[in-house]
Amino acid sequence: MVTDRLENEIVGEYLLTARSLAEYRAMFALTDAELSGHILDCPGGAASFACEAVEFGARTVAVDPVYAQPAGELRETALADTDRGNAWSAAHTGDYLWDFYDGDPAVHRQMRHRAVRRFVADLVACPQRYVEAGLPSLPFPDKEFDLVLSSHLLFTYADRLKPDFHLAALLELARVSAGEVRVYPLVEHSGAELTDLVEWLRAELDGKGIRSELRPTAFYEFQRGARDMLVLG
Numbered sequence: 001m002v003t004d005r006l007e008n009e010i011v012g013e014y015l016l017t018a019r020s021l022a023e024y025r026a027m028f029a030l031t032d033a034e035l036s037g038h039i040l041d042c043p044g045g046a047a048s049f050a051c052e053a054v055e056f057g058a059r060t061v062a063v064d065p066v067y068a069q070p071a072g073e074l075r076e077t078a079l080a081d082t083d084r085g086n087a088w089s090a091a092h093t094g095d096y097l098w099d100f101y102d103g104d105p106a107v108h109r110q111m112r113h114r115a116v117r118r119f120v121a122d123l124v125a126c127p128q129r130y131v132e133a134g135l136p137s138l139p140f141p142d143k144e145f146d147l148v149l150s151s152h153l154l155f156t157y158a159d160r161l162k163p164d165f166h167l168a169a170l171l172e173l174a175r176v177s178a179g180e181v182r183v184y185p186l187v188e189h190s191g192a193e194l195t196d197l198v199e200w201l202r203a204e205l206d207g208k209g210i211r212s213e214l215r216p217t218a219f220y221e222f223q224r225g226a227r228d229m230l231v232l233g
């Protein structure tokens, strides 16, 4: 079956996705004022956030292990993964809320393709903005960033990333942040809720003196039920 094939393809690896600034703003409830500081996006993937936020006055850095690959390869992978992810969502349309994308999977695909193009152009023009590294170890000093964003790695891939990895990654993101760390979504790629994992992590962080809260997105909910982000600091 087509859907079984898609599921196997998606579950077998990390998708190289390409969310836009508009999606980051909605997922993380970002204000204009928050787009003015030094911001880390980890994982950056093929998102155009780091590139687009600069136009608002932010100084951005994106981190991802895939930045070891040449721009041309990343472009091809990101476009193919965008189409796979889009086909998956469209084939399981009931698991998603399409309002943000005007109710139309084609709008979602178009937005992500535009983000890939912007990402690749910026990667070529400003390679220093894109750092090849990976959680749970980041090549930055303590409190380097005013704001740290992490979208669609932690929790999304909880089927293969263990709780201890999540904790180490969150501690590392908190280490390099002088302000907040915002993580979204808090459900798995399958849509499964992860309440036990979220509560365990919050208790562990609390024990290490790191406060956390669950905060709603700015009306963004694509995966059904993914209405909250985890905020540290």
Ligand SMILES: C[S@@+](CC[C@H](N)C(=O)[O-])C[C@H]1O[C@@H](n2cnc3c(N)ncnc32)[C@H](O)[C@@H]1O
Pocket: 014, 015, 016, 017, 018, 019, 042, 043, 044, 045, 046, 047, 063, 064, 065, 066, 133, 134, 135, 136, 150, 151, 152, 153
């Ligand atoms: C689904 S994409 C999310 C990209 C982007 N944040 C977005 O929302 O479009 C997941 C990304 O996590 C990256 N990744 C995998 N392992 C990682 C690690 N240990 N540290 C940082 N990023 C990692 C993958 O290379 C991939 O680009």
